[in-house]
Amino acid sequence: xxxxxxxxxxxxxxxxxxxxxxxxxxxxxxxxxxxxxxxxxxxxxxxxxxxxxxxxxxxxxxxxxxxxxxxxxxxxxxxxxxxxxxxxxxxxxxxxxxxxxxxxxxxxxxxxxxxxxxxxxxxxxxxxxxxxxxxxxxxxxxxxxxxxxxxxxxxxxxxxxxxxxxxxxxxxxxxxxxxxxxxxxxxxxxxxxxxxxxxxxxxxxxxxxxxxxxxxxxxxxxxxxxxxxxxxxxxxxxxxxxxxxxxxxxxxxxxxxxxxxxxxxxxxxxxxxxxxxxxxxxxxxxxxxxxxxxxxxxxxxxxxxxxxxxxxxxxxxxxxxxxxxxxxxxxxxxxxxxxxxxxxxxxxxxxxxxxxxxxxxxxxxxxxxxxxxxxxxxxxxxxxxxxxxxxxxxxxxxxxxxxxxxxxxxxxxxxxxxxxxxxxxxxxxxxxxxxxxxxxxxxxxxxxxxxxxxxxxxxxxxxxxxxxxxxxxxxxxxxxxxxxxxxxxxxxxxxxxxxxxxxxxxxxxxxxxxxxxxx
Amino acid sequence: xxxxxxxxxxxxxxxxxxxxxxxxxxxxxxxxxxxxxxxxxxxxxxxxxxxxxxxxxxxxxxxxxxxxxxxxxxxxxxxxxxxxxxxxxxxxxxxxxxxxxxxxxxxxxxxxxxxxxxxxxxxxxxxxxxxxxxxxxxxxxxxxxxxxxxxxxxxxxxxxxxxxxxxxxxxxxxxxxxxxxxxxxxxxxxxxxxxxxxxxxxxxxxxxxxxxxxxxxxxxxxxxxx
Numbered sequence: 169x170x171x172x173x174x175x176x177x178x179x180x181x182x183x184x185x186x187x188x189x190x191x192x193x194x195x196x197x198x199x200x201x202x203x204x205x206x207x208x209x210x211x212x213x214x215x216x217x218x219x220x221x222x223x224x225x226x227x228x229x230x231x232x233x234x235x236x237x238x239x240x241x242x243x244x245x246x247x248x249x250x251x252x253x254x255x256x257x258x259x260x261x262x263x264x265x266x267x268x269x270x271x272x273x274x275x276x277x278x279x280x281x282x283x284x285x286x287x288x289x290x291x292x293x294x295x296x297x298x299x300x301x302x303x304x305x306x307x308x309x310x311x312x313x314x315x316x317x318x319x320x321x322x323x324x325x326x327x328x329x330x331x332x333x334x335x336x337x338x339x340x341x342x343x344x345x346x347x348x349x350x351x352x353x354x355x356x357x358x359x360x361x362x363x364x365x366x367x368x369x370x371x372x373x374x375x376x377x378x379x380x381x382x383x384x385x386x387x388x389x390x391x392x393x394x395x396x397x398x399x400x401x402x403x404x405x406x407x408x409x410x411x412x413x414x415x416x417x418x419x420x421x422x423x424x425x426x427x428x429x430x431x432x433x434x435x436x437x438x439x440x441x442x443x444x445x446x447x448x449x450x451x452x453x454x455x456x457x458x459x460x461x462x463x464x465x466x467x468x469x470x471x472x473x474x475x476x477x478x479x480x481x482x483x484x485x486x487x488x489x490x491x492x493x494x495x496x497x498x499x500x501x502x503x504x505x506x507x508x509x510x511x512x513x514x515x516x517x518x519x520x521x522x523x524x525x526x527x528x529x530x531x532x533x534x535x536x537x538x539x540x541x542x543x544x545x546x547x548x549x550x551x552x553x554x555x556x557x558x559x560x561x562x563x564x565x566x567x568x569x570x571x572x573x574x575x576x577x578x579x580x581x582x583x584x585x586x587x588x589x590x591x592x593x594x595x596x597x598x599x600x601x602x603x604x605x606x607x608x609x610x611x612x613x614x615x616x617x618x619x620x621x622x623x624x625x626x627x628x629x630x631x632x633x634x635x636x637x638x639x640x641x642x643x644x645x646x647x648x649x650x651x652x653x654x655x656x657x658x659x660x661x662x663x664x665x666x667x668x669x670x671x672x673x674x675x676x677x678x679x680x681x682x683x684x685x686x687x
Numbered sequence: 688x689x690x691x692x693x694x695x696x697x698x699x700x701x702x703x704x705x706x707x708x709x710x711x712x713x714x715x716x717x718x719x720x721x722x723x724x725x726x727x728x729x730x731x732x733x734x735x736x737x738x739x740x741x742x743x744x745x746x747x748x749x750x751x752x753x754x755x756x757x758x759x760x761x762x763x764x765x766x767x768x769x770x771x772x773x774x775x776x777x778x779x780x781x782x783x784x785x786x787x788x789x790x791x792x793x794x795x796x797x798x799x800x801x802x803x804x805x806x807x808x809x810x811x812x813x814x815x816x817x818x819x820x821x822x823x824x825x826x827x828x829x830x831x832x833x834x835x836x837x838x839x840x841x842x843x844x845x846x847x848x849x850x851x852x853x854x855x856x857x858x859x860x861x862x863x864x865x866x867x868x869x870x871x872x873x874x875x876x877x878x879x880x881x882x883x884x885x886x887x888x889x890x891x892x893x894x895x896x897x898x899x900x901x902x903x904x905x906x907x908x909x910x911x912x913x
Contacts, residue, residue: 326728
């Protein structure tokens with residue numbers, strides 16, 4: 169390979185790595201905060217600004233370092249370290265902020281703080297083009313080639329991230345893999361020795377230790393996330409928090425192209441009375457739970473109450489057992505189990521994620537909860553995106569149950585939009601009903617906005633009811649809500665926690681695809 | 688005045704508009720095809736590469752042709768910025784109701800064709816603006832404001848535009864800003880009255896659509912249920 173081609177290849181590779189780091193930071197912030205659009209927009213904005221700043225100021229560094237090759241080599245070494253540590257540092261920041269109760273409920277503030285990492289990656293990546301232009305000592309024509317290959321490398325980086333890395337691997341693993349490649353590239357670039365051998369030995373040690381810590385931090389983050397909601401009450405120091413979480417929480421993580429599924433086993437914390445009094449907290453009893461993208465879906469200790477209230481209250485109120493039922497989401501199969509209790513029902517379950525469906529049919533914990541419902545003939549499973557399924561659907565159903573994770577990210581928001589509810593309305597018979605799980609009143613009026621979306625989507629009556637969780641029941645015909653809502657199939661616990669339905673009056677703030685912020 | 692406008696205001700506004708076009712398009716594609724992270728990731732990569740391609744092409748423009756070419760590029764960008772939400776809605780709704788995966792992929796590819804076109808035109812602008820000046824300091828200012836415009840756009844998009852204006856009004860407002868730049872360049876430097884008339888007509892249309900944006904949203908919503 170001649171030197172020109174060699175430099176073009178290097179250009180392609182460094183651009184690939186740099187943009188991959190940026191995308192990794194954006195994705196991590198999106199999954200930590202649920203605010204995908206802000207994470208993606210701010211990260212690319214900071215990255216581009218930092219690239220520009222780096223390109224404009226790199227000559228200041230050049231004066232310090234004599235040889236361009238050395239500066240390039242050092243830049244790549246630094247970038248591989250930054251790429252390796254960007255995600256772990258962001259995870260550490262998140263854990264630390266949670267421990268100190270800083271920026272709780274303020275995702276924007278956290279995303280902004282994390283841009284420090286984006287800026288660092290972008291700033292040093294900004295050195296690359298000017299350095300490569302100097303190194304290749306190119307004329308005007310080959311200058312264009314260097315720039316062109318840099319853009320091309322960025323594009324291939326993004327395509328690989330979208331199609332290969334992000335759907336299949338955890339952020340930390342991607343970081344370690346790409347940073348290792350970046351480092352290897354620097355080594356290949358270094359055809360003659362520039363530093364004493366000791367440097368390489370020490371640096372390799374640092375890098376391996378960094379990679380090892382990255383995986384450790386990722387595991388710690390998962391454990392601490394599922395430990396307790398107010399960690400500072402239970403642990404005297406940040407380190408103790410990590411130890412306690414490791415002792416009491418076991419996370420079984422499954423990655424799918426759509427979500428991170430965590431099956432979490434917890435054991436009860438046995439604080440002695442004295443310790444408990446000192447900490448000022450009650451004894452904790454922790455249970456096995458299923459989380460999707462760190463959001464609680466099902467807990468072994470109250471799954472009956474949740475699903476009984478979800479499934480049977482609407483049927484009791486409408487006084488008609490539906491024959492044809494559509495469940496959207498609910499891949500764990502527990503809601504399907506509750507509904508399969510009725511005779512001669514025909515249930516269609518539409519789930520996007522095959523990984524959760526497989527877990528529901530193989531994982532002992534989930535099999536206990538759903539009583540192997542998927543082996544029943546009355547339950548048909550379709551693997552599809554609910555939005556797309558509903559727009560193509562030409563069938564009518566007696567009842568539709570929308571069992572999605574709560575709309576805490578932009579991706580899920582569209583499944584709570586008035587446009588989606590319009591499609592659901594068209595798929596219902598006139599005396600049918602739709603039930604949706606909602607986050608309750610605490611979270612930024614989301615429950616009221618979901619109810620507004622149902623009204624805007626063509627349902628004339630929307631009732632909000634609850635138990636251990638909250639639900640919105642929508643129908644075209646009005647229902648007699650003074651009826652006994654817990655008459656059949658409801659256990660004593662479900663009856664105990666039941667909060668009767670109230671009729672929702674529109675506040676005029678539906679969730680729309682075109683106006684995610686309301687109007 | 689000419690210098691201040693061309694060195695500071697125009698580079699800032701053009702980069703600002705391009706970045707918003709890109710983000711709006713990424714969000715539209717996510718709405719219809721699903722996968723917000725996937726589509727933002729892909730859009731960023733494709734947009735950067737197309738910008739690079741545009742920048743490489745535009746280096747061939749002769750100096751005395753810069754203003755006329757710039758005005759046309761801006762008009763093209765406004766047209767694409769205005770048409771892309773509509774085209775994405777049409778392509779997206781076709782894909783949602785299509786049962787052929789290949790057809791869906793073709794429609795998805797066509798949506799990215801829009802990202803590529805906006806990217807190429809956005810990349811085309813920068814060397815044109817740089818070509819207007821010999822002074823290295825001014826060139827540096829133009830470049831800095833270009834980066835700064837993208838940065839401010841990326842900051843404002845989730846904070847102001849999405850929550851307060853929504854996707855339709857954001858596209859319209861940004862096209863309006865872009866049209867003002869085109870009109871200013873046309874009026875100040877080119878004086879091609881056909882183009883100026885086209886710009887004025889487009890401004891009038893955009894203003895009417897902004898006032899009627901709820902109607903426009905309902906109309907786009909209708910495309911979801913072809």
